[in-house]
Amino acid sequence: MRKALCITLVLIAFPVAMQWLGYLFYVSFASRVMIYAIAATSLNLVLGYGGMLSFGHAAFVGAGAYVASILVAEGVASAWIGWPAAVAASALLAWVIGAISLRTRGVYFIMITLAVAQMMFYLVNSMKAYGGDEGLTLPRRAELGLGLDLGDEVVFYYVVLFVLLAALYALHRVVHSRFGRVMIAIRENGARVEALGLPVYRYQLLCFVIAGAAGGLAGALLASHGKYVNPNVLHWLQSGTLMIMVILGGVGHLWGGAIGAAVLLGLEHVIADYPLPWLAQVAPNYQQHASLGVGIVLLVIVLFAPQGIAGLISRRKNA
Amino acid sequence: MLELRGVTKRFGGVVATDNVALEVAQGEVHALIGPNGAGKTTLIGQISGSLQTDVGTVRFLEKDVTALRQHERVRLGLARSYQITSIFRRFTVLDNLALAVQARSGSSFSFWRPVAAEAALFDEARAISGEIGLAGRLGVTAGNLAHGEQRALEVGLALATRPRFVLLDEPMAGMGPEESQRMIALIGRIRASVTVLLVEHDMDAVFRLADRITVLVSGRVIASGRPAEIRADKDVRRAYLGDELAA
Numbered sequence: 001m002r003k004a005l006c007i008t009l010v011l012i013a014f015p016v017a018m019q020w021l022g023y024l025f026y027v028s029f030a031s032r033v034m035i036y037a038i039a040a041t042s043l044n045l046v047l048g049y050g051g052m053l054s055f056g057h058a059a060f061v062g063a064g065a066y067v068a069s070i071l072v073a074e075g076v077a078s079a080w081i082g083w084p085a086a087v088a089a090s091a092l093l094a095w096v097i098g099a100i101s102l103r104t105r106g107v108y109f110i111m112i113t114l115a116v117a118q119m120m121f122y123l124v125n126s127m128k129a130y131g132g133d134e135g136l137t138l139p140r141r142a143e144l145g146l147g148l149d150l151g152d153e154v155v156f157y158y159v160v161l162f163v164l165l166a167a168l169y170a171l172h173r174v175v176h177s178r179f180g181r182v183m184i185a186i187r188e189n190g191a192r193v194e195a196l197g198l199p200v201y202r203y204q205l206l207c208f209v210i211a212g213a214a215g216g217l218a219g220a221l222l223a224s225h226g227k228y229v230n231p232n233v234l235h236w237l238q239s240g241t242l243m244i245m246v247i248l249g250g251v252g253h254l255w256g257g258a259i260g261a262a263v264l265l266g267l268e269h270v271i272a273d274y275p276l277p278w279l280a281q282v283a284p285n286y287q288q289h290a291s292l293g294v295g296i297v298l299l300v301i302v303l304f305a306p307q308g309i310a311g312l313i314s315r316r317k318n319a
Numbered sequence: 320m321l322e323l324r325g326v327t328k329r330f331g332g333v334v335a336t337d338n339v340a341l342e343v344a345q346g347e348v349h350a351l352i353g354p355n356g357a358g359k360t361t362l363i364g365q366i367s368g369s370l371q372t373d374v375g376t377v378r379f380l381e382k383d384v385t386a387l388r389q390h391e392r393v394r395l396g397l398a399r400s401y402q403i404t405s406i407f408r409r410f411t412v413l414d415n416l417a418l419a420v421q422a423r424s425g426s427s428f429s430f431w432r433p434v435a436a437e438a439a440l441f442d443e444a445r446a447i448s449g450e451i452g453l454a455g456r457l458g459v460t461a462g463n464l465a466h467g468e469q470r471a472l473e474v475g476l477a478l479a480t481r482p483r484f485v486l487l488d489e490p491m492a493g494m495g496p497e498e499s500q501r502m503i504a505l506i507g508r509i510r511a512s513v514t515v516l517l518v519e520h521d522m523d524a525v526f527r528l529a530d531r532i533t534v535l536v537s538g539r540v541i542a543s544g545r546p547a548e549i550r551a552d553k554d555v556r557r558a559y560l561g562d563e564l565a566a
Contacts, residue, residue: 178421178429178437185407185418192405195367196422197393197480206428 004168011161015154027153028225033265034157034164035221040245040257041167042214047243048252049175050207051187055110056097056117057242060090060212062234063120064219069229070130072138079142079150079224086220087213093120094212098205114236121234135230142224150224160221164258167214172254174210183207187252244294248301250308259309267294320345320484320514321366321397325375328361335361337538338375343484343531348506348515350525353535354559359518360402362535363488366516367399368392379484394423396483400474402492402518408462412453415461415472416444419479444479450508451475452501467498474505484514491521503527526550534559 015027043057064086071082101112125133141150150156174180182203186193194200223229232238241264249260271290279286286292305312321343328336336358343349351359364370366377368389377385384392407415417440421427424440434440448454451471456464461472474490487506491499503524506515510528519525525532526546533543536558542549549555 173431173433176433176435177431178427178434180430181414181418181421181434182427185410188407188409189405191369192401192407192476193418193422194389195369195393195399195401195405196419196476197390197398198422198427199388199390203427 008165012158015157019154024153027157029265029269031153031157031160031225032222033262034160034258035218035225036242036245036261036265037258038160038164038167038221039215039218040242040249040261041164041171042211042218042257043242044246044249044251044253044257045171045174045214046208046211047246048250048256049180049187050183050204050211051190052102052204052208053106053110054101054113054208054211055236055239055243056113056115057211057215058234058236058238059097059117059120060094060215061219061222061238061242062124062231063093064090064216065223065229065233066124066130066136066219067216068142068220069136069138069223072140072142072223073130073136077140077143079144079220082142083217083220086216088216090216090219091209091213094209094215095205098208098212102201102204102208114239117234117239118236121231121236124231124234131230133231135228135232138223138227138229141227142220156225160225163217163221167217168254168258175254179203179206244298246308248298248308250310253308253310253314256308256310263297263309264294267297320380321516322378323362323366323375324378326362326365326372326377327374328358328365328370329373334538336365336535339535339538339540341533341540341543343514343516345514346510347530348510348517348528350517350519350529350532351535352519352522352525352532352559356537357535358538359535360488361538363399363486363516363518367397367486369399393480393482396481397486398477398480398482398484399486400477400488400490402488404469404473406461406469406472406476409460411458411460412448412464412472413441413444413457416447416475416479417441419476420444420447423480447475447479450478451505467494467501470494470498470502471505474502478509478513482513484516485509486516486518488518489520490517491519491524499524 014030018024018026039061046052046054067089068082068086071085076082097113097116101109104112130136144150144159148155150159182193182198186200186203190200245260245264246257248263249258250256268290271293272287275287301308323339323341326336326339339362353359361370365372368387372385376383379395379397420440420443445457448457451474453468453471456468461469464472470490474487477485491502494502499521506528517528529546531544532546532549534541534549534555541558542552542555
């Protein structure tokens with residue numbers, strides 16, 4: 001609890017410090033990291049607590065991003081309409097995809113979630129009215145009212161921070177609720193949960209829908225943040241990125257998604273924007289292959305810290 | 320209480336259970352015996368609902384439950400334990416039992432209130448741990464229990480759903496003599512409130528506990544009756560009991 005409070009205080013103070021130092025870019029960057037943190041946290045609910053290897057989470061993020069963007073493009077600028085609409089659309093999509101894919105197990109489940117997400121990718125690609133493969137540029141971010149201008153990077157940052165903290169708190173509550181206990185038990189031994197009289201399919205589907213809805217909210221924030229959305233937000237590589245974030249940060253750890261998003265995006269940023277002369281001598285163009293560096297880090301984490309970075313931290317605390 | 324008629328299950332070309340008829344009356348301990356591969360566990364699966372029945376009907380409490388799914392049958396009071404221990408290995412003993420209690424008390428579609436605040440769940444879980452002899456092991460992670468203790472928890476999970484009828488699939492599998500005695504005593508205690516269908520290879524346990532015995536060989540019922548009748552049955556002796564009784 002104290003740890004959470006410390007992190008929250010640091011995150012609240014962050015934009016103030018950056019403004020003072022003149023690094024306003026990092027406020028916007030941090031917003032992006034936190035949006036990915038929300039998306040990865042929602043995937044962690046499915047992957048880490050539900051034990052469902054969904055390889056199509058980008059479909060929900062993307063659906064949210066597109067629904068929110070299309071509404072803004074059509075003149076419905078209010079976030080109070082656009083964001084709930086994005087959440088509802090992603091929840092509905094998750095319900096449909098979940099209802100189909102949860103009838104299968106293992107590799108089949110992975111393949112079906114992947115395939116349906118890719119179908120969404122091609123569908124959006126062909127939506128010429130909304131930019132097709134070129135994507136959709138928005139005239140402005142969504143409007144929140146209440147005297148808050150989301151166009152301001154600092155205001156936007158605090159809104160995203162609020163959503164992230166709310167999402168983490170909600171995850172914390174859900175994990176420790178009756179529903180959460182059942183989900184973890186299904187991850188451990190689904191057949192036995194069924195034998196105790198609980199309808200496993202229904203629990204998994206609901207978990208899938210909740211995570212999809214949260215992913216949709218992240219998507220709506222992401223579209224507003226960049227004032228731009230393109231089909232790549234639904235691409236399976238995006239699903240893979242979210243999965244890598246969860247694995248890096250810690251599968252089934254409350255902070256896993258957030259830590260993973262921060263580490264992965266931070267690493268990409270450092271590799272791309274801070275050239276190392278000695279490394280460039282050995283390997284010219286290495287900055288264009290940032291994913292190689294990320295891959296090596298991921299390999300090390302999977303081999304030496306299968307519980308992810310969050311697992312590493314909590315293990316040291318317990319030792 | 321439980322009535323099977325013409326129950327059949329095929330896996331590809333293999334007939335695992337073949338036209339099985341079986342009746343278990345309320346309050347009895349009914350043993351199901353037979354050599355390995357006779358289809359006992361398949362039949363347990365068909366009764367509990369984890370396996371679909373190809374042909375035939377399963378009636379429970381005067382109701383046709385053949386089409387019901389497993390969790391729905393459990394809600395009616397039809398629980399099972401597994402031959403191969405199937406517990407929540409990373410949960411503590413207390414959490415294992417509390418989950419089973421939770422499964423039948425109120426809705427588990429509750430997302431906000433911490434489970435830890437629900438004293439009633441854990442009180443009942445503690446009570447059940449006493450019944451199965453694990454009262455002193457509540458905080459132990461289930462995967463770290465001794466084999467016999469895991470078997471006791473296996474049966475405890477089924478009992479924690481407070482069933483009216485319980486299918487026990489070889490509860491004494493792999494147990495030492497002392498542990499077996501404890502399991503026999505446990506089944507002796509629960510029979511007052513729960514009807515039992517017991518699959519077991521331990522003939523000492525079977526003949527001490529069973530009111531009636533059904534013998535399954537190659538998926539077919541070859542005999543069913545009181546222990547004395549089964550002991551005297553020529554077919555049974557030839558097919559199964561002979562070597563054991565001679566020993």
